[in-house]
Amino acid sequence: MNYHWNWGIFWEMSADGRHTWFMTLIMGLGWTLATAFCAGVIALILGSFIGVVRTMPLRWAVRIGNAYVEVFRNIPLLVQLFLWYFVVPEVLPSSVGDTIKAMNPPWASFVPAVLGLGLFTAARIAEQVRAGIQALARGQGMAGTALGLTLAQTYRTVLLPMAYRIIMPPLTSETMNLIKNTSVALTIGLIELTAAARSMQEFTFQVFEAFTAATVIYIVVNLIVVNLMRWLERRVAVPGFIGPAVGGGGH
Amino acid sequence: MGEFDFGVIQRSLGYLFREGMTFTLTLTGIAAAGGIFFGTLLAMMRLSSHKWLSLPATGYVNLMRSIPLLLVIFWFYFLVPYIGAWVTGASQPLKVGAFTSSVVTFMLFEAAYYSEIMRAGIQSIARGQVWAGLALGLNYWQSMKEVVLPQAFRNMVPILLTQTIILFQDTSLVYVLSITDFLGAASKIAQRDGRLVEMYTFAALVYFIVSYVLSHLVKRLQLRIAIIR
Numbered sequence: 001m002n003y004h005w006n007w008g009i010f011w012e013m014s015a016d017g018r019h020t021w022f023m024t025l026i027m028g029l030g031w032t033l034a035t036a037f038c039a040g041v042i043a044l045i046l047g048s049f050i051g052v053v054r055t056m057p058l059r060w061a062v063r064i065g066n067a068y069v070e071v072f073r074n075i076p077l078l079v080q081l082f083l084w085y086f087v088v089p090e091v092l093p094s095s096v097g098d099t100i101k102a103m104n105p106p107w108a109s110f111v112p113a114v115l116g117l118g119l120f121t122a123a124r125i126a127e128q129v130r131a132g133i134q135a136l137a138r139g140q141g142m143a144g145t146a147l148g149l150t151l152a153q154t155y156r157t158v159l160l161p162m163a164y165r166i167i168m169p170p171l172t173s174e175t176m177n178l179i180k181n182t183s184v185a186l187t188i189g190l191i192e193l194t195a196a197a198r199s200m201q202e203f204t205f206q207v208f209e210a211f212t213a214a215t216v217i218y219i220v221v222n223l224i225v226v227n228l229m230r231w232l233e234r235r236v237a238v239p240g241f242i243g244p245a246v247g248g249g250g251h
Numbered sequence: 252m253g254e255f256d257f258g259v260i261q262r263s264l265g266y267l268f269r270e271g272m273t274f275t276l277t278l279t280g281i282a283a284a285g286g287i288f289f290g291t292l293l294a295m296m297r298l299s300s301h302k303w304l305s306l307p308a309t310g311y312v313n314l315m316r317s318i319p320l321l322l323v324i325f326w327f328y329f330l331v332p333y334i335g336a337w338v339t340g341a342s343q344p345l346k347v348g349a350f351t352s353s354v355v356t357f358m359l360f361e362a363a364y365y366s367e368i369m370r371a372g373i374q375s376i377a378r379g380q381v382w383a384g385l386a387l388g389l390n391y392w393q394s395m396k397e398v399v400l401p402q403a404f405r406n407m408v409p410i411l412l413t414q415t416i417i418l419f420q421d422t423s424l425v426y427v428l429s430i431t432d433f434l435g436a437a438s439k440i441a442q443r444d445g446r447l448v449e450m451y452t453f454a455a456l457v458y459f460i461v462s463y464v465l466s467h468l469v470k471r472l473q474l475r476i477a478i479i480r
Contacts, residue, residue, distance in 0.1 A: 074458070074466065075420075075455050075458050076423040076434070079454055082454075090448045183322060186427075198325060218318045218322070222317040
């Protein structure tokens with residue numbers, strides 16, 4: 001096959017004339033992580049709130065929470081990002097819409113990407129938080145009430161601390177999903193890691209070097225996240241309760 | 252707030268559904284069928300006691316699950332012509348259409364996800380059943396085909412279908428290859444007529460209705476299966 005490998009390409013000047021292609025990829029990684037982090041903060045706060053609401057003894061609140069999850073889970077992420085990027089600025093009052101449209105390049109895609117990814121991931125975290133709370137014995141909530149705690153106190157001091165520990169493994173995969181999902185933001189113009197590799201491929205025609213580099217970076221990020229979350233899981237484990245299987249793994 | 256013209260949706264319905272939705276559903280169907288087939292093979296490999304079978308399968312599944320689908324789409328878009336040339340022995344990379352490339356991509360990508368489901372399915376069958384099969388004189392393939400897989404599929408049908416709904420949503424990402432799937436069709440009209448708001452809202456609505464209805468059907472199926480057991 002006549003494909004010309006050139007691994008030295010990473011140290012050549014990129015199309016912007018200021019950075020090497022290696023730096024271009026690293027900057028892409030920076031945007032990937034920044035987007036994932038900001039979206040993650042939104043998702044964790046909003047997702048926890050909605051997840052809690054869905055377990056409360058209030059029918060209408062449960063319904064609203066369920067509706068939120070259904071809406072954000074049943075529309076493809078790409079379409080959601082298009083809605084935030086193309087549709088929302090048009091539908092808002094023109095003064096607000098024009099301000100959004102006048103934002104400078106990275107922010108004009110970054111802000112909708114963070115919002116879109118955050119609200120999308122919130123629906124999935126809400127589902128996990130709800131499952132985590134419902135996995136607890138019913139007696140725990142009742143015990144809280146019996147001790148004279150208010151509903152808010154019961155959640156804050158009894159239910160949530162255990163629920164979060166239970167859902168650490170699914171939260172780990174969700175964090176990885178979030179990092180991977182930031183690549184969808186390239187469709188609205190964010191130059192994150194996949195987009196950086198793509199632009200490198202377009203300018204240099206070194207397809208496989210560019211994509212190999214991006215793949216390796218994603219794998220390394222994945223490994224770091226998994227190990228960080230495992231460490232956190234072990235750190236916060238309550239002795240005698242559910243915890244990470246020590247020395248386990250495999251099948 | 253500008254003027255909205257929702258008539259544009261009605262005028263383009265034929266194009267949107269005949270061209271776009273047909274492509275989306277075809278891609279989803281083929282990719283799901285192929286993905287479940289290869290996913291089952293991968294799951295069997297992973298559960299094999301032969302290291303040379305289980306290690307490559309594990310590596311493949313972990314690799315696919317740790318990189319974004321979009322990157323996989325780009326990978327295969329450029330890789331498939333070379334693989335094709337290698338298979339057919341041609342000296343030049345083959346010319347592969349966007350459709351073939353996206354079918355291969357989704358089939359092989361989803362196989363990794365389906366294989367995790369099938370692995371759980373196979374593991375949910377009591378080991379004694381396999382031993383019983385072997386004791387009756389069945390070989391590995393016979394006991395898989397007659398005893399384990401039928402039950403594994405049955406147990407996993409709701410999860411396999413849920414994954415297929417996710418696949419249906421994920422096919423929208425072929426947008427990056429400028430393919431006319433449902434979202435691609437909506438996007439082309441939106442750009443041509445300058446009707447982004449109307450077309451993208453409509454696309455969101457259609458995806459929502461399809462996925463919502465399907466996921467509720469899956470939920471009902473799940474309840475029925477649960478009662479029988």
